[in-house]
Amino acid sequence: xxxxxxxxxxxxxxxxxxxxxxxxxxxxxxxxxxxxxxxxxxxxxxxxxxxxxxxxxxxxxxxxxxxxxxxxxxxxxxxxxxxxxxxxxxxxxxxxxxxxxxxxxxxxxxxxxxxxxxxxxxxxxxxxxxxxxxxxxxxxxxxxxxxxxxxxxxxx
Amino acid sequence: xxxxxxxxxxxxxxxxxxxxxxxxxxxxxxxxxxxxxxxxxxxxxxxxxxxxxxxxxxxxxxxxxxxxxxxxxxxxxxxxxxxxxxxxxxxxxxxxxxxxxxxxxxx
Numbered sequence: 001x002x003x004x005x006x007x008x009x010x011x012x013x014x015x016x017x018x019x020x021x022x023x024x025x026x027x028x029x030x031x032x033x034x035x036x037x038x039x040x041x042x043x044x045x046x047x048x049x050x051x052x053x054x055x056x057x058x059x060x061x062x063x064x065x066x067x068x069x070x071x072x073x074x075x076x077x078x079x080x081x082x083x084x085x086x087x088x089x090x091x092x093x094x095x096x097x098x099x100x101x102x103x104x105x106x107x108x109x110x111x112x113x114x115x116x117x118x119x120x121x122x123x124x125x126x127x128x129x130x131x132x133x134x135x136x137x138x139x140x141x142x143x144x145x146x147x148x149x150x151x152x153x154x155x156x
Numbered sequence: 157x158x159x160x161x162x163x164x165x166x167x168x169x170x171x172x173x174x175x176x177x178x179x180x181x182x183x184x185x186x187x188x189x190x191x192x193x194x195x196x197x198x199x200x201x202x203x204x205x206x207x208x209x210x211x212x213x214x215x216x217x218x219x220x221x222x223x224x225x226x227x228x229x230x231x232x233x234x235x236x237x238x239x240x241x242x243x244x245x246x247x248x249x250x251x252x253x254x255x256x257x258x259x260x261x262x263x
Binding site: 030031032033034035099100102103106107110125127128130131134135137138139141142143145146149150152153154156 | 175179182186189190193194196197200201204209210214218221224225227228229231232234235236238239241242243245246247249250
């Protein structure tokens with residue numbers, strides 16, 4: 001094989017390699033991203049927040065009528081609210097988390113609304129507490145479903 | 157190795173179909189769970205109202221909040237759908253990438 005032939009073959013191989021690298025780069029760069037990355041830490045925090053909310057309401061339901069005053073539970077209300085705010089804050093720092101942020105904001109607004117009702121009226125009846133707890137469980141559920149759904153993102 | 161665009165497109169379509177099929181099951185299960193919990197919640201709410209244990213105003217407030225629960229659930233369904241769309245699109249892109257790399261002899 002002459003030097004010219006070797007040089008031509010080498011040039012062709014280089015062209016193929018360059019083309020392949022370019023196409024791969026373009027295709028890899030085209031990976032579609034519609035949702036944030038899954039976070040096991042956030043999933044645990046959501047489970048913990050839902051548990052704290054349930055525990056707070058179950059405690060109030062279990063308490064006798066004269067021990068359902070808002071002030072007795074104000075600190076625990078704050079603990080849950082802080083946990084929800086922390087989940088919201090972490091999601092606001094993530095890209096592509098608009099849907100999740102909306103769900104967490106709805107949850108926070110409702111939690112605060114129910115807390116204010118308790119504060120304004122000082123005491124709530126058991127049926128009211130039970131219904132508030134059921135509603136809050138329903139507001140927590142989509143937040144957990146959203147984070148769990150992210151774990152189904154596949155790497156290709 | 158040759159590059160047959162029709163074969164590649166067919167493979168890409170197959171990959172999209174498979175991904176959507178898997179994730180559609182997830183949407184169905186989630187939707188069913190939301191529906192069941194709504195049924196239980198509304199039963200409880202109606203019982204308390206009929207027994208006179210909650211006021212009409214409290215009852216109406218709960219019904220109004222039910223709309224916000226639905227909104228939040230729809231956001232969750234949207235996230236599941238986005239995960240499905242992302243998986244489907246990236247599966248298709250991976251097939252295209254593999255085919256192109258195969259055709260130019262990189263793999």
